[in-house]
Amino acid sequence: MYQSTLVAEKDIMEALELVQDPEISTVSVVDLGMIEGVKIHDSYVSITMLPTFLGCPALEIIKKNVVEQIQSVAGVEAVEVLFKTAPPWTSDRITEKGQKGLKAFGIAPPPKHFTEDGSWHVDCPYCGSTYVTLDNIFGPTACRSILYCKSCKNPFEAMKPISNLM
Structure with missing residues (x-):
């Protein structure tokens, strides 16, 4: 049967x-x-x-x-x-749990907001400081950039923001 x-x-x-x-x-x-x-x-x-x-x-x-x-x-x-590539993936699709997971791994989640000139800012995933600089827009993968925290002196990666909510 x-x-x-x-x-x-x-x-x-x-x-x-x-x-x-x-x-x-x-x-x-x-x-x-x-x-x-x-x-x-x-x-x-x-x-x-x-x-x-x-x-x-x-x-x-x-x-x-x-x-x-x-x-x-x-x-x-x-x-x-x-x-498939349509609709395109955007960083807006990352869930809150995903953002926490990125941070736990030492990667700053992508920001939700941009400045008028299109620039973006993330906080250090290690110490939370806003005193960070972008060292290289080109990180180890196409989706990440390399930044440096001037407070805790750690380099870190950040997910590049790609948004259709701008």
């Missing part, structure tokens, strides 16, 4: 919460705002994701990790992960 197992979106989202950014172990792909959609048809699951930056070298690792995690959900027989 065949018994159908229904796959619930809640179970898929809980599984996606366990998929961490490969470079930032304190933040999930859900909290980074990368999940654009989940479609379930019987035992087939399709996940649509938004890359934080085009050309991100971690996308294939993220895709592999998502597939492995979703395949562990009871009733799932096939998984498809698609990356």
